[in-house]
């Protein structure tokens with residue numbers, strides 16, 4: 001077996017220790033004589049797995065008692081529709097901030113259900129930063145305000161939480177959740193697809209304040225209805241059992257490593273290393289304004305894009321996988337989530353230096 005370093009934006013690298021444990025438990029989970037994949041979601045064994053995962057996530061993120069944690073399917077993209085359906089209430093007006101490709105998708109989907117006010121947009125600066133808070137045209141009557149704390153494609157991340165008064169703050173944390181401590185109380189709703197920093201694809205986490213559970217439009221499908229799912233412990237229908245179990249193993253692994261403080265320090269170190277090398281080089285560059293650079297997804301371009309293919313082929317040969325940038329922006333992107341070890345970043349920088357010697 002030879003595992004390589006995986007810089008994929010998602011589905012992304014998983015901790016080796018977790019994969020090992022899952023493989024040991026694959027055929028026979030804790031002497032129950034079957035795999036977790038084969039268990040009834042209503043069985044005592046699986047209900048215990050599910051509860052423990054929730055408890056560990058609650059502890060990791062310090063989620064207060066008055067928030068429900070839901071384990072759902074459909075990805076963050078389904079939440080783009082579920083959020084307006086569940087949170088609009090009597091109103092029809094919602095606020096969205098546009099900081100990149102994922103914001104845009106969330107806005108487009110919300111427009112099917114609501115009157116979307118885009119409070120500010122970074123499109124005119126090619127999504128290279130966050131529009132200054134002073135310029136946001138917030139609506140105090142909005143049902144909620146939505147933003148994307150980390151734009152996975154553009155590599156733009158907030159290192160602050162918007163203070164917007166009483167309007168519930170809704171955040172697509174797909175690619176930043178669990179990368180650092182957050183104050184959950186500042187949010188009305190947090191959601192994240194699992195396949196970046198939580199576990200395998202197929203699971204979506206929603207953390208929602210319980211006073212927001214009574215606002216769903218009557219036409220909201222039952223599986224998408226937060227209250228229905230909360231009342232049924234996320235088992236209104238069959239949940240993604242194996243992904244839920246694997247996420248639970250990731251939460252345990254994170255706790256054993258030292259929790260979110262540990263990962264914040266590690267992630268900061270990893271990102272600083274890579275940015276400082278990119279900034280010191282005249283061969284590589286990153287277009288994002290310094291104070292809004294992502295710790296999780298680091299796009300970079302080569303001075304001569306004719307070399308992109310050569311760079312990627314050489315990287316693969318060196319055991320560095322999935323460095324190709326998103327098709328909408330080109331260039332390269334290194335996603336360095338929690339499960340990507342510091343050695344992977346060191347190996348990437350070493351490869352980048354060698355590449356400059358050969359082609360610079």
Ligand SMILES: *Cc1c(COP(=O)(O)O)cnc(C)c1O
Pocket residue numbers: 010074075076077078102148150151152172173174175193194196
């Ligand atoms: C990956 C991603 C999504 C889409 O997730 P799906 O699970 O594919 O629906 C949405 N928002 C952000 C910020 C992402 O990184």
